[in-house]
Amino acid sequence: MARLKRDERVCPYCAETIKAAATKCRYCQSELTPLVETAPEAQPVKQPEPQPVTESVTKSVTEPATEPVTEPDAQTEPDSVDAKTPDASGQATVSFQAGLAFVQRRLTLVLAVLVVLAATAVGVSWYRAEQGSSAVAPNGSLVGDDARTQVLVDAADLTQRTLSYDYKTLANDMEVARARMTPSFLKEYNSTMAQVRPNTEKNKIVLEAVVVSSAIIKSTEHRATVLVFVNQTTTAGDGKDQNQQLSRNSLVVTLARGEGDWDMSKLTALG
Amino acid sequence: MINIALAVILVALLGWLVLFAVRGAVAAPGSTPAETQAREHSEIGRAARAEALAFLTIDHTKMDQLTAQVLDGATGDFKNQYQASLKALKDSATSQESISTGRVDEVGLSEVDADSATVFVAAGSKVKNKGTKGEVEDRSWRIKLTMAKEGSRWLVSQLEFVG
Numbered sequence: 001m002a003r004l005k006r007d008e009r010v011c012p013y014c015a016e017t018i019k020a021a022a023t024k025c026r027y028c029q030s031e032l033t034p035l036v037e038t039a040p041e042a043q044p045v046k047q048p049e050p051q052p053v054t055e056s057v058t059k060s061v062t063e064p065a066t067e068p069v070t071e072p073d074a075q076t077e078p079d080s081v082d083a084k085t086p087d088a089s090g091q092a093t094v095s096f097q098a099g100l101a102f103v104q105r106r107l108t109l110v111l112a113v114l115v116v117l118a119a120t121a122v123g124v125s126w127y128r129a130e131q132g133s134s135a136v137a138p139n140g141s142l143v144g145d146d147a148r149t150q151v152l153v154d155a156a157d158l159t160q161r162t163l164s165y166d167y168k169t170l171a172n173d174m175e176v177a178r179a180r181m182t183p184s185f186l187k188e189y190n191s192t193m194a195q196v197r198p199n200t201e202k203n204k205i206v207l208e209a210v211v212v213s214s215a216i217i218k219s220t221e222h223r224a225t226v227l228v229f230v231n232q233t234t235t236a237g238d239g240k241d242q243n244q245q246l247s248r249n250s251l252v253v254t255l256a257r258g259e260g261d262w263d264m265s266k267l268t269a270l271g
Numbered sequence: 272m273i274n275i276a277l278a279v280i281l282v283a284l285l286g287w288l289v290l291f292a293v294r295g296a297v298a299a300p301g302s303t304p305a306e307t308q309a310r311e312h313s314e315i316g317r318a319a320r321a322e323a324l325a326f327l328t329i330d331h332t333k334m335d336q337l338t339a340q341v342l343d344g345a346t347g348d349f350k351n352q353y354q355a356s357l358k359a360l361k362d363s364a365t366s367q368e369s370i371s372t373g374r375v376d377e378v379g380l381s382e383v384d385a386d387s388a389t390v391f392v393a394a395g396s397k398v399k400n401k402g403t404k405g406e407v408e409d410r411s412w413r414i415k416l417t418m419a420k421e422g423s424r425w426l427v428s429q430l431e432f433v434g
Contacts, residue, residue, distance in 0.1 A: 104274060111277035118284035125291040129299035137309030138297045144305075145383075152381060212433055213415065215379025215391035227379030227391055229413045229433050248434070250393040250413055252377060270376050270393050271411035 004095055135221075142219040151219055154262040155226035155253050156211040162189065162264055163209035163232060167200045182256050182265040206235040217252065224255045224262065316378045318344065318425040319390040319416050326430065327373025327396045327412070331364040346419055347428035369400040376411075386420040391433070 004010070009020040014028035023034045135144025142148060158180055165173040174193060178186060199205065212229040219225070228251045236243045254266035290298040302310075322344035328337055338357055345353055363369070373396045381389040395411040417429035 137305040143308035215381040
């Protein structure tokens with residue numbers, strides 16, 4: 001049901017919407033008491049000559065001067081209804097209540113739809129939280145068994161690569177180590193090896209690192225700190241002049257990765 | 272009336288969604304398996320650190336208290352062995368006037384199961400006794416702990432020094 005315009009009313013006989021000024025319903029042809037036209041001041045421009053109140057009461061169908069009088073239901077007819085007349089007021093209240101009920105029903109529908117949508121979204125988020133990642137905890141820590149094993153294995157492997165070399169195969173050993181380093185660690189490694197290299201070749205040094213254990217101190221998907229126990233054997237010279245030393249070290253190895261493999265990012269000796 | 276109820280529910284749901292967007296899976300009620308696992312890991316680490324520290328701390332003036340602390344975090348083989356050597360340990364601490372201040376540098380978790388875990392600890396202790404002639408000696412240790420879950424607590428069931 002559409003809202004009544006100010007110049008409209010509802011026919012008391014057939015309930016159709018008709019012009020307020022009508023004296024006969026255009027739908028059911030019932031004779032109607034025309035509504036009183038007042039408030040000519042509301043249309044000062046279109047009604048330059050305010051009509052006397054008595055005239056407007058008796059001639060309620062009077063069109064404003066600018067409108068053709070003969071037009072029975074002109075759409076452009078200016079307001080001529082006084083909403084305060086008893087008849088129109090009753091109709092307005094009824095239709096206002098009907099409108100309100102309508103708006104409320106529509107609002108209920110809209111809210112219900114929104115609630116269902118929001119509930120669905122919450123449900124999906126919850127499901128994802130439960131099922132989503134069993135390998136990574138919400139705080140970012142890596143808990144998946146396979147992922148953690150990969151960290152442990154790579155930390156051991158990369159530590160051995162970095163700390164093992166043989167003067168006979170030094171260039172090759174260094175290439176193997178360099179393949180899995182972050183850019184910053186690579187720089188550090190290069191400058192250390194540049195210093196170590198002459199002595200290694202001159203004294204025929206073989207360094208062998210054997211990782212005894214590796215254990216995760218802290219790990220996310222992209223960064224892991226690992227406690228590595230390593231036994232390093234340093235052999236200098238060959239034949240009868242051979243000289244061997246064993247050192248047992250504790251290292252904190254930091255690994256980093258983007259999308260692919262873990263790379264050596266930092267290596268610190270403890271104690 | 273129903274509209275007000277619906278509006279309240281809607282606002283609550285939207286608030287919850289915002290929580291999901293901001294905090295992620297933490298917004299889910301209860302805890303996810305990953306969350307539980309992460310908590311378990313930190314609990315294992317905490318227990319291992321405390322027991323390693325207790326084990327490395329010796330003070331000949333209060334051995335009863337210190338050894339009771341070690342036994343509290345111990346179970347199985349480790350507990351039996353420690354208990355068996357308790358008298359010898361106390362006697363030697365007293366006769367040597369030993370003082371050892373322990374420290375734990377790092378604790379790392381290796382294999383972790385639902386009720387057992389292997390933990391490695393890089394630790395150290397500053398030792399002073401008659402043998403060191405009053406000097407403080409700094410020693411560092413590599414320790415492997417085997418942990419077992421008993422009830423809600425993680426206890427050390429085996430302690431080995433790594434060679």
